[in-house]
Amino acid sequence: MNIERIHILLEKYWNCETSVSEEQELQEFYNFGDVPDDLQQLVPMFSYKQDQHAIALSDDFEKKLETSIRKADRKKQYITIKIFEPFLRIAASIILIAGIGVSVYFFARQNNQVFAETYNDPGAALEQATSALEKLSMALQTTEEASLKSLEQLDNLDLDWSEIDSLSSEIPLYNPDSNNNIESETL
Amino acid sequence: MKRSFLIVFTLFLATSIFANDFIGKFLKECVETDRPVSNVNIGNTMLNKMAANTSDEELKATFRELTSIRIITTESKSDSKYYFEKAKQLISSDFTDYLEVVSVNERRSKINILMKKIDEKNQDLILIALDDDNKLTIITVSGNIDFNSISKLSSSLRESNTEEPVSENETDKGN
Numbered sequence: 001m002n003i004e005r006i007h008i009l010l011e012k013y014w015n016c017e018t019s020v021s022e023e024q025e026l027q028e029f030y031n032f033g034d035v036p037d038d039l040q041q042l043v044p045m046f047s048y049k050q051d052q053h054a055i056a057l058s059d060d061f062e063k064k065l066e067t068s069i070r071k072a073d074r075k076k077q078y079i080t081i082k083i084f085e086p087f088l089r090i091a092a093s094i095i096l097i098a099g100i101g102v103s104v105y106f107f108a109r110q111n112n113q114v115f116a117e118t119y120n121d122p123g124a125a126l127e128q129a130t131s132a133l134e135k136l137s138m139a140l141q142t143t144e145e146a147s148l149k150s151l152e153q154l155d156n157l158d159l160d161w162s163e164i165d166s167l168s169s170e171i172p173l174y175n176p177d178s179n180n181n182i183e184s185e186t187l
Numbered sequence: 188m189k190r191s192f193l194i195v196f197t198l199f200l201a202t203s204i205f206a207n208d209f210i211g212k213f214l215k216e217c218v219e220t221d222r223p224v225s226n227v228n229i230g231n232t233m234l235n236k237m238a239a240n241t242s243d244e245e246l247k248a249t250f251r252e253l254t255s256i257r258i259i260t261t262e263s264k265s266d267s268k269y270y271f272e273k274a275k276q277l278i279s280s281d282f283t284d285y286l287e288v289v290s291v292n293e294r295r296s297k298i299n300i301l302m303k304k305i306d307e308k309n310q311d312l313i314l315i316a317l318d319d320d321n322k323l324t325i326i327t328v329s330g331n332i333d334f335n336s337i338s339k340l341s342s343s344l345r346e347s348n349t350e351e352p353v354s355e356n357e358t359d360k361g362n
Contacts, residue, residue, distance in 0.1 A: 115211060115228045115257065122236040128227045129237060132258050132326045133249065133340050136314050139298045140338040143289040 003036065010042075209282060209313050210257040210327050217273040222266045227258040245336060253330035254309075260324050267323035271297065274315045274325055285313060295319045302332075 009026050012018045018026070029035070030046035058064075119125035210226070218224055229237075231254045238250035261267050278285065278301060285301040297317040304310050314326040 114208065115230070115255075117230050117233055118227045119229070119233060122233060122240045125229050125233045126237045126241060128258065129229050129234070129250070129256050130246065132227075132256050132324075132328075133246075133337060135316065135324055136312075136326055136328065137338050137340040139300060139314055139316055140289070140334060142296065143291050143298060143300070144338070146291045146293070 006039065010039075208257075208327070209277070209311075210259060210325065212281065213259065213274060213277060213325065217270065217277060222261070222263070222269065224259050224261045224266075224270065229256045231255060245340060249333075249336055249340065252333065253328060255327070255329045257327045258324070259326075260322065262322060264321040267317060267321050270323050270325075271315060271317050274323075275299065278313070278315075282313070285311070288312075 006026070006029055009018060009022050012022065013026060027046050027049065030039075030043050031050050035043060117125075119128070210228075214224075214226060234250045234253055234256070238247045241247050241250070259270075261270060278299075282301070282303075285303045287299065288302045289298065289300040291298040296319055297315075299313075299315045301313045302310055308331045309329070310332045312326075312328045312332050314324070314328075316324045316326075318324070
């Protein structure tokens, strides 16, 4: 390329009068041409665009992008968890205590045996159990006899039950709300 | 603070489980070392074994329905009267949810039977008896309690006891 032509183009370039094709000419000259010493100082300026065009995405760019996005999301999660950490601890404690309480309640309800068995031999236990049930049975029979005896004694009194029933109707009714004398009520 | 609260809560749960039983509470709060008592505890496992071992069908059925039988007895007359009153006080203070089914107060014998219904097939019964010889018996029975079958037990047990010597004589005659 003609050096004079380059000087003319540079003059136009500094006056912002160059066209796109003329700027391309200058870039081609500075990137691929034989640049004289007096014009070497402009090489970085015109090769800058070429260098930037040469930059391309790497093959693992997408992977790197996804990784960085995930890291950013995790940071957000950690921040959220840190804010609610005290509340999460309290909730976990309450759930643990409630779970223990409920399970202990149901376990105790199902198997309410908290004492040690006295006997290992069923034969020995049988005697005691039979004796206990016999005593219970006799107690029930005793109470039944006592009740029957009481009823018999009441029968022997030979009371007039109809008279007693009629008496209950003449007894004045107590009215706690009234301050005056109470009036009797007959049926 | 949280740790101490958790420990207190767990202890409260534990004591609430253990404090419900009358015999357990009686042994813990009323029995004194210088007034000893006899205590027999028969649980569900042993009752099932006894049911398998006995030949009496009524007794077998009764054992299978029950979950526990606990007994306290004392031979000393003075201790019996003392513990009888203590038992009644304990019931009136801590076992108010039990209903008095039967109460007999005669010169020679005193009987109190209380009961609590837990559900359709589970009841708790407490018997406190002071017999003619002033001997105290406290019995608690848990399970499916059938008063009719239990009240007939004593006569069937007596019959089974009287039958055994007759059978022995018959075997002797046969030989």
